[in-house]
Amino acid sequence: MRDLPPICLDVRQKQRMSVEALSSEVKVPPLPEPTLPSQPKTVKDFEEDLEKAEATGNWKTVHAFYITAFDSFTELNTAFKKDATASFNTIEDSGVNANLVNAVFDALLNTPQDIQKSVLKGIINSLLQEWKGPRTKDDLRAYFILLQNPQFNITSTYVIYAHLLRQIATLVEADHHFLVHWLKKLSQKKFKQLVERLLQFVSLRLFPAKPEEFPPLTKCSWWIPSAAKVLALLNTANNLVHPPLVPYTDFYNSTLDHIDLMEEYHTWQSFGNSHSRFSFCQYPFVISIAAKKIIIQRDSEQQMISIARQSLVDKVSRRQRPDMNMLFLNMKVRRTHLVSDSLDELTRKRADLKKKLKVTFVGEAGLDMGGLTKEWFLLLIRQIFHPDYGMFTYHKDSHCHWFSSFKCDNYSEFRLVGILMGLAVYNSITLDIRFPPCCYKKLLSPPVVPSDQSTPVGICSVTIDDLCQIMPELAHGLKELLSYEGNVEEDFYSTFQVFQEEFGVIKSYNLKPGGDKIPVTNQNRREYVQLYTDFLLNKSIYKQFAAFYCGFHSVCASNALMLLRPEEVEILVCGSPELDMHALQRSTQYDGYAKTDLTIRYFWDVVLGFPLELQKKLLHFTTGSDRVPVGGMADLNFKISKNETSTNWLPVAHTCFNQLCLPPYKSKKDLKQKLIIGISNSEGFGLE
Structure with missing residues (x-):
């Protein structure tokens, strides 16, 4: 939750709102307060009351329930807690009767208008109450319930909705922690509805169809930051569930494709996650991959222009005649020595990597209008990834390549592959590369190159699921080891040691100090599996991947990478698998x-x-x-x-x-x- 900047300086700030400022649709005359029921209503009771009201046209009982339930946070808890007297204080159980909440909200929009207005009036009363201290778990439950109200799909309720979002956004981190874990328990349908409602709220605030429906943007500048922070809670909840409740692309807001993205990016560059200036880049999960590509390309173009301008200034200052070729990264390679020539050219022209790429094949006439560049990428990738070349191993079961763990004296060719991927991103070339998702997670670990040269790069937390994406048979065997019901030590006779074949020689490696003398037992087998997975995906290929990482970031050195998910890096490099x-x-x-x-x-x-x-x-x-x-x-x-x-x-x-x-x-x-x-x-x- 550390990446969620506070919206207000004082989390206990009183949230005051004049009822007179609301639209006429939500203003209703005061109604008599019915007696509070001593026990929560069951779903069956509510549905029976609803059926009678629909059949007879007498909505008095249903109206009384809605008035009572939504009058205050206390009544909300009385009506919707599984047990009105129990104290639920766990992150995994909100204590809310989800079935009753669903039934009540599913029926609400089909009730008479006076009932719907009564509910909104009750919510207004609840939100107008003063904050006199930290929120209780009952308060959190009330926010959790109100967030699901389908009335907030209607623009006339947006003033109320905005104040609800503001109060949720300004809760302390510990309270957000509870809400996140309660949100992840929602059904996929309800969760998706919450996300879509918030995205619509942001879109209509940015580009209102009827501007007169909303207060001036200058007077409600906190609306969008509040919604973005609540969206961040939902995004965190979604990432905690495996598989996620909704695809990460469901958080994209395509409306943002039409705003000044570079202004958002520069604001974020200048102020970071500071609450003093809001930027959508603080919440990159709402920015589509197409919009992120625009940011990366424009940032790339600005860097290219800056470097080219500096080259031009240097030429002029030395009184040399400017040459248009100095504005490009010019590659001259022989087809017969493609890899070595490419490596030599890129090494010599390391300072020009951010310039526009142009390729020439020695001995061939032709002007590179994009075709030769693409041909160079195609031929180079095919040669480097060929099994005979030995840099990468192709795994047939998973249909992907992985780094060879063979030790060598020079890892410059792995750096070349990283540079190729970076150049592909900056020059909008799609590469036919088959790396597993784990590779892109490692490529963003960390997302920008650390200034401390001793800091490891390309190391990330890996699980057996990551291993399954590359070596499914091995991962299956390790899962069987974890679930084996017999005596692991006596039946498997394994130690904390792994063996690998390198150029026909079997070599052994300890997974921990003295690992060859430590047997794998029922008690330590989880540690063994984790260390084995970490060895295969991190330690055994560290030098290869570090060179690859440095090559990629030597081209894509930009804070814009911090906006990307690993899956999005893969799409930028390799394109999308979705065909239309x-x-x-x-x-x-x-x-x-x-x-x-x-x-x-x-x-x-x-x-x-x-x-x-x-x-x-x-x-x-x-x-x-x-x-x-x-x-x-x-x-x-x-x-x-x-x-x-x-x-x-x-x-x-x-x-x-x-x-x-x-x-x-x-x-x-x-x-x-x-x-x-x-x-x-x-x-x-x-x-x-």
Whole structure:
């Protein structure tokens, strides 16, 4: 919770609000107070009262319940606690009768207007009470219940909702801790509703459809910070649940794509998490990956411009003629020595890594308009990740690469891979790399390079679930060890020692001092599994990953990385696995064909009917990757060209230009057959 900056300086500040300031919809004449029931109403009792009211049109009993229950925090607890007399004081059990809360709120919007207005009046009374000290658990329960009120979907209630959010936001950290753990117990449906309600509140405050409905923004500047902090509580709760209640993308607010993101970023850069200036960058989970990409790219461009300007100034100060090439990172490589030449060039031009990348292949004429750069990435990645090269091990069960643990004298090639990933992010190139999610978690550990050179990098907390993403069979065996009901020491006869084959030689490593003499027992097996996992994913590859980490951050050295989740780094580097072929069809360009031509109509009929696996193969065949850039299919700049010179009538791919060359086909069946042969028998590059 430390990343949640306080909204108000005084957490006990009185929250006063004039009822006269509210809209007419929530003002009701005072109603007689009914007698408080001695026992909480059950769900069955409430539903029976509701059925009678709907059948007879007499809502008196239901009205009396709503008036009583929502009149104050005390009555809220009396009505909705599982046991009105019990003291619930645990983070795992709120003590609230969730079924009754759901039933009461599900019915509320279908009750007569005077009941709904009575509930809002009661909430106003509750929120207007003075704060006379730390909040009790009953107060927290009341906030927890009121937060679920569906009436706050309506803009006319936003003034009340804002004050509720402000009071929740200004609670002390210990109280937030309780709320977070209660929120994670909500059903997926209720949790999602809370998130969507808060996001809508923020969006409508930023861009109101009817500005006259709200107070001037200058008088309610605390509305959005309060909502953001409550969203942070929900985000924390979501991250505590495995699997999460909702995908992390459900917290994205696409409205923020239309604000001045760089102003938000610069405010955050200047003030950090200080409560003196609010910035959405304090709450990066609400910023979409598309918006974050814009921030990173503009930050990158500013760094590129700054470095290029400095190079120009240096030239002029030395009275040398400026050369346009000095504004770019110019790579000259030989195809026959691709890795060594690339490594030499990047090492020599380390100061130019943030400049715009341009690639030239020695002995070949050609101006790099983007195609040569992409070809360089494609060829280099394929060569480095080839099993014979030995830098990475491909695990067939998990379909991903992992770092080879073999020791060597020079880890510069791992640094090269990190630089490639950084250059791909800064130059908007999608790489066909298969790293597990754990890799990106390590890449952000820490998110920025520490100034203290002795601080370890690329080390993060790992679990057996992380190991399962890379080596599922080994992880399964370790899980069986943890659940084994017999005598582990006698039946397994293992010690705190691991063995690895390196160049045909078996080497042993102790997981802890004297590990070869410490047997694994029922009592210490969890420690053994954790140390084994940490050894495989952290310690055994530390030098390799540290070089890789430093290479990536030498290009992407920016505080903008702190805005990213590991999953988002993966999407920036490798693209998204979510395919939308209809979107690709809408954005495709044509050369020699019109989109109404018979061949084109056949093509899309066939492709849209392909199973997902064939669609991925087609995308890989034509672009070099089966994943989609952050901006979606439109960012691929996909083109279909007419090819009437082909002798075998197979489609041809130019992966460097995301181009597919199709000869005319007379039948859909023939096109489908040739297309499947083409994408199945080729990697797509170099066919032309």
